[in-house]
């Protein structure tokens with residue numbers, strides 16, 4: 689009995705040690721993303737309309753061929769607090785796509801141009817098709833990606849701009865790319881951004897850095913479309929509480945002024 693206690697203790701220590709080791713690896717092997725000074729950060733942050741519009745363009749022209757955005761309908765692009773395209777612009781954007789609708793009176797499905805009420809068009813009909821087209825890896829839906837990854841928008845931005853040649857001794861299987869920001873360092877997405885891949889309508893120069901900032905700005909909006917309203921409410925509540933505290937203070941002074 690006495691002889692077994694140290695063995696148990698040693699086994700327990702070993703287990704704790706192993707657990708600590710594995711969490712250290714999980715947290716420690718990816719490069720830490722540099723912090724970006726996003727306009728939507730801080731208690732009074734707002735989205736930059738131009739960045740959101742440029743970011744949508746990058747999503748539409750580059751990312752949308754592999755990634756869906758299934759939480760977003762075309763009409764959301766016109767709502768306050770977002771890219772705020774006009775109704776006419778949204779109609780025109782939607783009309784570039786075809787959706788399957790129906791059944792009609794004869795029971796047949798039919799194709800029609802997309803309408804503002806439709807959701808953005810998925811790149812693949814299902815997950816299997818998506819994997820088949822991407823060497824077995826699934827390009828995740830990007831609607832909530834800035835919330836779904838630790839590091840949020842900083843991580844997405846760092847990932848998009850962080851591709852490097854694999855260091856000496858790191859074995860890369862075909863179809864995997866080295867990216868130190870990805871946990872494990874290997875990602876099945878080829879670097880999606882190249883200089884001047886899109887042509888911005890507002891004359892902004894389309895560097896990899898700029899496109900990465902813009903598309904991440906846009907993806908933060910898809911994950912948090914209510915951010916501006918939420919921050920505005922927070923500010924109003926703070927102002928209200930401050931005024932209320934002031935009133936309370938002065939009325940208490942008056943009420944108690946005669947008491948000595």
Ligand code: HEC
Pocket residue numbers: 746747750751752753754755822825826827828830833837844847848870874875876877878880881903
């Ligand atoms: C050619 C197809 C393709 C294109 C284009 C593409 N991606 Fe990907 N993306 C993938 C695949 C495949 C994965 C899954 C990678 C993996 O799991 O290793 C992925 C993964 C991701 C991830 C998740 C990384 C993680 O932490 O798991 C993000 C974020 C992402 N892509 C953003 C983008 C953005 C933004 C664009 C446009 C600028 C884009 N992708 C363009 C194929 C693509």
